[in-house]
Every structure is written in C-alpha cells, then in structure tokens.
Amino acid sequence: MMKKKSNNLYLGDRQPLNTMGKIGLGLSYMVLILWTIAILWPIYQMVMSAFNGMQQEYIIMNKGFEFSFDHFTFLFEETLYPKWMLNTIFISISTAIITLLFVSFTGFAYSRYRFKGRKASLMAIMIIQTIPSFAGLTAYFTMYSIISDVLPFFNRQMMLILIYSAGGIAGNTFILKGYLDSISMELDDAAKIDGCSNLKVYKLIILPIARPMLAIIALWSFLGPFMDYLLPKVILTNPEAYTLAAGLFTLIADKENMNQPAFAAGGLLIAIPTVILFTVLQKQLISGLSSGAVK
Template sequence: MRRWLADTGWRHLVGFFMLAFALFPLVFVISASLNPRGTLTASATLFDGASLDNYLKLFTSPTLPYTRWFANTMIIAGATAVLTVLLAASAAYAFSRFRFRGRRLGLLGLLLVQMFPQVLGAVAIFLLMARIKGVFPGIGLGTQWGLVMVYLGGAMGVNTFLIKGFFDSIPRELDDAAKVDGASHARVFFTIILRLGAPVLAVIGLLAFINTVNEFLVASVILQSPSEHTLAVGLYTLISERLSANWGVFAAGALIGAIPSVLLFRFLQRYIVSGLLRGSVKG
C-alpha cells in the first residue's frame, strides 16, 4: 500500500482533488439554476428543493426576452467567427507568402496592439462608433453589426500571427505547382491554403465564437437597446439590482447559453491540438 501511494497513488489523489476543484463551480451553478428561491444562500445543501421553474421563466416571462438575447448572441458570434477566420487568414497569407517592406514591422504591430487591456479602449470605441453612426447608421453605435466590426478589429493580431505560423509550415512547392498550371494567388489561397489550413482555422473560429459569447464590456458599451442585447449583457440585468437579483434565472440562462460553445468545442475537438501545435511554429 505504501509503495503504491509513493509510486502512483499520490498522482490519483492530486488528480481527484483537481477534478473536484474544477467541477465544484459547475455543480454549484447547476444547483443554483434549480433553486426555486432564486438565491445562492437559501440552503446549505446542493439541489435542495430542485425545480425547473427558473428554466421555464426564461421562455415564458413576458419581461424577459431570453430567446431574443440568445438569437442575438448566436448571430453576432457566428458572424464574428466566420469573418475573423476570413480576414485573419487573408492577412496571414499575405504575411506568409509575400515579401514587402514593413512586413515584420506590421506583424509586430498587430501583436503589440493586443497587449493593451480592452478597458482602455472603451471610451475611444464609444466615441468612434457614435461618430460612425452619423455617417453609416447601420454599423454605428447601438447596432449589432457595429459590435461585429469592433470585434473584428480586436481579433486580428494574435489570430493573424497564429495562422501565419501554420501557413509557413505548408510547403511553397504546392503554390509553385499551382501557379505553373495557371492558378492565381486567389485560387491558391481558396483551393489549397484554406483546405490545408482547416485545423488552425477551426481553432480560430472556435476561439472567436467563444470569446464573443462571453464578452461583456464592449457589448454593454455598443448595444443600448434591450432588444439588441447579447446573453452576457441581458443576463447581467437580472442581477444588477441587489434587491431584485434573481440568481436562479441567471444561472439557468448561463447554462443554456453555454451549450452552443460546448457543442462546437466537441465538434471541432480533433482540430484543436494539431491546429495550435502547428500554428505555434514561428516563420
């Protein structure tokens, strides 16, 4: 017994402790979502008096447009993920395959921009989007597409660098062979590079989708109408007032809102390891 504990037993104990540490918050949130009292401290035991009332309120309450918030989040996150992949892949292809003055400086500049905390740009983003609204109302302050534009600008740096590392690992001989057959850069990019780069593109799309679903600060600045809110902003209104905070409905909404991210992660799981490892190669 002592030998087993010394060799492998302690590893099992550490693993069990880490698993319990990771699962407890999730179990606590599930318990809170099933708590009909709508509080976090109404009972000393988990799942005491479990009920589905909080889940029903999400879809039946006339003052709680949860389905609208959910749809807004999926539209914004989906559009951001797709456009982020296309724009970052296009920029990465240029940095990987072309040689031009300022190439390395431009790539370094994209990375340096990511080092500034997002909160520092909140006021600047608000003023910029307010001015844009006066010229292009469809993508200005208070619009979902305006929020997508802000997300796209903030996602270019790290994503471009990661995709470039992956594209650098693709042999240039494939490009040359295609060009000999008369293929243009656009055809090489869309028919060869994007197909071979599917693993890293899946990773970038997944990360962009999850980050958009979870993002709160910029969404709360840009989206002003309750009907335009995302899940993060909409659910915050349920607990923003201390006396009327309903943590049960908040927890239920958060759990349902996490389902698309979990399903997408499960679907793209086989791409994640290979995409991140190959994308980490510096070119």
C-alpha cells in the same frame, strides 16, 4: 543458476520508480484530482441550482431538492433571455465570419509574400495584443459617432461586431501565419508549375491544409461574445440589445430583482451553442490535414 528478475522490467527500458518518484507521482495525481474537483464543483452547483424547484430566488443552494423547470420557465417568460440569446448568436456568427474572411487572407499574405513593412506590421500586431480592449472605450464611442453619422443604419451591435472582429483579426493573423509557415513552399511551387495562379494556390492548396487552424480560430471568435461582459455592458445601452453576459448580470445586479437560480439556469443554457459548435468542428479540430502532404 541465476534467476531472471522479470518483475522489474518496464516497456521502453524504463527504470523502476524509486521512492521519490513514487511520491512525486502520487502528488501529481493528488493535484490533478483536486484540480478536477475545483472545476466540477461549481458546475455541479450550477446544475443543481438550475433544476431545483425548492430554491428561493435569493438562495443559490438549498438543503432540499425537487426537480423542476421553473427557473427556465422564468427565464423565457419573465426576462428577455430569448432576445439576449439571439443577439449573442448573431454577434458571434458575424464576428466569426468576418474574422475568418480577413484572417485567411492576411495570414496567407504574411506567410507567403515578402513586402515592405512586413516585419514592422507584424511587430505592431504583437504590441496591439498587449493593450486591453476596454482601454479604447473613448475611441470606440468616437468611432461610433463618426460611422453612425455617415451610415444611419449602423447601430451599437454592429459597432460591437466591428470591435470583436478587429481584435480577432490582429491576433489570429499572427497565429495563422505561424501555422502556414510550417507548410512547405514546395506545394505552392508545384501548383504554380501546373498553371495555378496565386489565388488558386490559396483556394486549392492553403485553405484545405489550414482548415484545422481555421476551425480553431472560428471557435475562438464565436465564443468571445459569449464570454465578454464589459464591452456589451458599456456599449449596448438598450436592454433588448444586450448579449447573454450583460443580460444575465441584470439578474444578480439588483437586490430587489435578484434571482440567482435563474442566473444559474441561464448560465447552463449558454453551453448549448458551444457544445453544438464543438460537435460540428470536431473532425477539423482533431485532424492534421498537412501530414504527408509533400511526397
């Protein structure tokens, strides 16, 4: 009688790995492990430096360790860190709201309507994204001078919000348009047959379905001011108006006032708003509300 070879059977009728396949799999795991270490090691150093009371101001790592909140106390008592945090949160929330408001309309218009200049404007949006933001510094200062002369209350922080929002609207419009193109037009037609206007189609049909993508756009728009250093450093001249990136850099830019552990503590605290936003938008980020919408 013939013996059944059950030890080589794989689910899905997969063939067993040969020698080269096993070597490739091992190399893949090795690369992933090394990549994980490369990501986690700087985070580990930051956490240890932030909570190590034995560290001196000029040393980022020390042999000894003593748990302490001294560096966090230094941030809140000796620097303008609370002000920098409030400035960054204000700029980030304002940027996210303005970007979402305009992108939701522009993405809907480019996806659902055919108008003159549509393709040319979409091409212009793609080209604009290839130009780095710092290339327009001269134009930003000229715009600020013109707007501030007309609107005396317009300050440099508002100018920064305007720059972030304009750049976000251009790029995210193209992204949202591609997402809405995947939604069947039958939903729009069915709503119009039931008496819905174009505005009601946008409000009752498109927005609920596009909520996951809008959540991602909101997240990107919110995180932008937290990660940007160049524009706030150039445009914001008053240290009290700095964002976190520009403010924290002052802790390591000057050798006389350098405090690297406090810089690490400040960088660790930046993650708190990001974690909160991820928690709030978690359901939207992982949901697919358009699945099964057309019956």
